[in-house]
Amino acid sequence: MWLSWRPKRSLALVESKDGFHWSEPPRLVLGPNKETGWEDDINRPIVIKRSDGYHLWYTGQAKGHSSLGYATSSDGLNWNRMSSKAVLSADQPWEKVAVMCPHVLWDEHTRLFRLWYSGGEQNEPNAIGYATSPDGLHWKKHEANPIFKPDPNLTWEKHKVTACQVLRRGDWHLMFYIGFSDEAHAQIGLARSKDGITGWQRLSTNPIIGPSLPESRTTSSAFTPEPRTGPSATPDWDHDACYKPFAIYDGSKWLLWYNGRHAGVEQIGVAIHLGEDLGF
Template sequence: MRRAPRPPNPAHGTTTLTISTLNPPAMLPAALLPSPAGRLLAPAPLRCHSPTQQSSTAAARGLILRGAGSPVVKRVPDGGGWLLWHQSGARVALATSPDGLRWSAPVSPDPLLPSEDWWAFDTAAARPSDVLLISGPAASSRRFPSSAVYWLYYTGSTDGRFGSAFPEADVPALPGLAISQDGRNWARIEGDHHTGALLGVGEEGEEPRGWEARCIAAPKVVMHADGDLRMYYHSFDEMSRRHAIGLARSRDGIRWTKIGKVLEGGRAGSFDECGVRHGHVVRDRAAGRYVMVYDGVDADGKVSIGMAVSEDGLKGWRRSSEMPVLCPSEEGEGWDGAGVGSPYLVQMDGAYDWRLYYMGVGRNGEASIGMAYSEGQALQKFEKCDAVLM
């Protein structure tokens, strides 16, 4: 029998949920709206530079939110605005926007802080990985509590180094789940692992130990159909000495079964020859296939963003290009000059219009969030947009 979740700590911005009927929000939840003093501006047209256009803001191109990382971006249905969960130090924070470009200051209190339970997997740091908005037919499914509109999949660690932008490969990390009615107050759901995580790594002495002996990080979840959820995560393979992306499947979003690797590092000399990680998967409405954006690490440790595609999202993943779709800025002092990663892909209303939210790291080690845009059917290259800072 699965253990009942332990009562959450109110100081962590969580609360116990009562399972009851709740209509999915048609507009941005009132609890998430900024105060009058921080009122957001009206939506404005999106402006992107062409690749050759010079601009005085070139060093800040793409930048939308400073001092933040690991973006998880969702559009609220029926014109209800945009939500951005992100990493802020060791905790999860939330910002709001009318257009996905100009973002409010973080909503108070922070949605999720590290756990204070000594036995938990997330006592040092928690960073968001993905959010499912359970609404419409899915909300009435017997598999999901209809009161839990938001399902936050996150990565937790007992090592303080996990709060850095690009943690070292030996930092332990495991996936967790919290659910919420309003996107701000969360209740942790305890998984089957003894630490409360949804999945665990192979323990010492276990045979076979598997390739995920170091960590299971960045759980990105796709609801393929009712009773068919897929989690894409990364780990560090000690045999190949490279990060790889794996897959797990679930019927209820809580109990998961590992399937195996779906994408590994590329050939010698490629932008991702030293490994792939942070894979975010979206089903392309126009092409009917699955698209994955991911971190690629080259031989010098530089991180760029690559893309792969699959017909069914389970197997046959292939790179859409041997070149990255987004690279660090060439300006030495640029906000994303040291690396770009943690990509999050959003398909817009137009079938061939996409936004790519990502984390950039500057030479000073500061992580910030930016956005790039792609138009047309190729989906091969993204242009960084004008900086939009509030």
């Protein structure tokens, strides 16, 4: 798992054989570069592996702005930045001062990298955009961006939607995303689209993950958070916000890792959904 190591303003790697018990301490794999002027702090990575190695996109932050950077690696540990300049920056009105939270898929048929990203304000971006690239460096933003916006009729996500993960499953693209009811409170939702761009259908039972305390839940959740253990574990560790989802299907169940926050403390947890059917 590649993650944001906030105290170091860097990206780090932890490893696990079961998805529940992870190596400690994190191993720093890419640090900030203040010389470029746009990545004093780096975070929010996405890594994909192809036959030619590992490809990483990440958020770089400096001077109240966020942009995306790109690096490659042969082993997932030692990374080479592919440009000293950001590969994607805020240049559209809806993007305001920030593009961040990249998620990338490689489309073998079209020979394109497909990017879903968040744009808007610096603290938490407002909506989700889409772009494509033949080389991971040069991106073309979709003319209809943002492709996914908050639904004002849904209390739990009426403020913002952001930081999605998109998966191909059969004929559908599944999107796991964060919905904010206000700036400080977030839960995780699920939507699907045939092309990953238009016609998004939200799961009727959203949100799928909310605070772990039963009295704090807004709906019956599709995923069940696993109890946290260890000295930092408390039953209300994700009381204020559940966000930054990343899910896989292992053949019998879905596992979804996410960040939980209570006050100023943010940690990573995992939730499980048995079976492949997510309820659409």
